[in-house]
Amino acid sequence: MSIIVFVETDNGTVKKSSQEAVFYASELAKKQNTTAVAVALGTANEASLSALGNFGVSKVIQVTNDKLNTPSLMAYASAIASVAKSTGADTVILAKSSLVDGVASRIAIKLSAAVVTNVVELPNLSNGFSVKRAIYTGKAFANVSINANNKVLVIKKNAVTVVESATSAAIEKMEIALDEKDFSVVQKEVQKASGEVLLPEAEIVVSGGRGLKGPENWGIINDLAKVLGAATGCSKPVSDMDWRPHHEHVGQTGVKVSPNLYIAVGISGAIQHLAGVNSSKVIVVINKDPEAPFFKAADYGIVGDAFDVLPKLTAAFAKVLNN
Numbered sequence: 001m002s003i004i005v006f007v008e009t010d011n012g013t014v015k016k017s018s019q020e021a022v023f024y025a026s027e028l029a030k031k032q033n034t035t036a037v038a039v040a041l042g043t044a045n046e047a048s049l050s051a052l053g054n055f056g057v058s059k060v061i062q063v064t065n066d067k068l069n070t071p072s073l074m075a076y077a078s079a080i081a082s083v084a085k086s087t088g089a090d091t092v093i094l095a096k097s098s099l100v101d102g103v104a105s106r107i108a109i110k111l112s113a114a115v116v117t118n119v120v121e122l123p124n125l126s127n128g129f130s131v132k133r134a135i136y137t138g139k140a141f142a143n144v145s146i147n148a149n150n151k152v153l154v155i156k157k158n159a160v161t162v163v164e165s166a167t168s169a170a171i172e173k174m175e176i177a178l179d180e181k182d183f184s185v186v187q188k189e190v191q192k193a194s195g196e197v198l199l200p201e202a203e204i205v206v207s208g209g210r211g212l213k214g215p216e217n218w219g220i221i222n223d224l225a226k227v228l229g230a231a232t233g234c235s236k237p238v239s240d241m242d243w244r245p246h247h248e249h250v251g252q253t254g255v256k257v258s259p260n261l262y263i264a265v266g267i268s269g270a271i272q273h274l275a276g277v278n279s280s281k282v283i284v285v286i287n288k289d290p291e292a293p294f295f296k297a298a299d300y301g302i303v304g305d306a307f308d309v310l311p312k313l314t315a316a317f318a319k320v321l322n323n
């Protein structure tokens with residue numbers, strides 16, 4: 001019995017959500033008195049891989065086949081399943097992402113494993129293997145019991161509170177045989193929708209709603225986002241009215257975000273909007289109506305006019321962050 005944890009990289013650097021998954025895997029390994037090994041595919045920054053020791057693993061297997069430098073659902077699933085088989089791992093842990101959404105179930109098929117997504121806590125092992133998962137866009141939780149030997153667990157972003165230690169992991173390079181059939185669909189190029197920071201991956205999001213009155217006023221949102229290195233988002237009516245592009249629409253019918261900080265400006269906080277943001281670690285709401293429903297979901301709130309508050313907030317952040 002052992003555990004492998006897939007680490008996803010962005011420009012060669014391990015993503016924060018994967019660091020969380022590594023910590024989760026190493027804590028699970030402690031509970032099961034076994035070991036957890038991280039698995040990276042393709043080229044990656046060696047310092048970033050060895051820093052995974054800080055999150056609890058002592059070894060990283062880096063599968064170095066060049067063809068894995070470009071993400072491919074089939075090839076990634078085959079490579080991870082292959083590492084699981086060769087290391088005798090019965091549990092595969094992954095951090096939720098758009099890539100992992102397509103890879104996890106394919107791994108489960110290859111390993112005849114049970115797959116559970118949206119996992120938010122370490123399993124309860126007192127009577128079998130039971131995990132808590134978020135359902136109904138994070139509004140409720142379900143405890144599910146896994147009765148299969150092999151398991152694939154997809155961990156929800158921001159669900160794990162990581163405790164780091166100063167240790168480095170050894171990197172073991174591995175080449176594995178890949179089937180040509182796994183490359184029947186190949187990603188040729190990526191065109192980013194806009195801006196420097198992608199909304200689904202952003203650590204900070206500044207989002208505007210109908211309270212901004214019109215597209216000509218988005219400068220105050222962009223200025224704050226620029227100072228914070230944040231992505232910009234918006235409510236559905238804003239994108240429906242073409243004030244902002246549709247890929248910025250956050251919510252039940254739009255992008256679901258899980259940043260460390262979500263700043264909502266002039267957004268009322270309708271349940272359909274909250275469904276896309278309630279995995280955020282800290283929510284700040286700026287609204288001139290003290291009765292706006294969003295304040296109930298907020299960690300911090302500013303009752304005030306966005307046109308007054310935002311420039312002051314941006315200037316204050318600029319002062320602190322530039323020092």
Ligand SMILES: Cc1cc2nc3c(=O)[nH]c(=O)nc-3n(C[C@H](O)[C@H](O)[C@H](O)COP(=O)(O)OP(=O)(O)OC[C@H]3O[C@@H](n4cnc5c(N)ncnc54)[C@H](O)[C@@H]3O)c2cc1C
Pocket residue numbers: 208209210211212234235236237238249250251252253254265266267268269270271272273276286287288289292304305306307
């Ligand atoms: C099936 C369905 C799916 C939906 N999916 C989504 C979704 O995915 N995402 C989504 O966002 N919505 C969705 N909606 C729409 C949702 O119900 C709300 O209508 C929408 O979120 C409201 O957008 P808003 O908060 O920008 O606008 P409003 O409800 O008009 O709120 C504007 C807010 O701005 C505040 N305000 C006004 N002026 C200022 C100012 N100067 N300074 C500060 N605050 C100010 C007001 O007090 C108010 O709270 C969906 C609806 C349905 C029926």
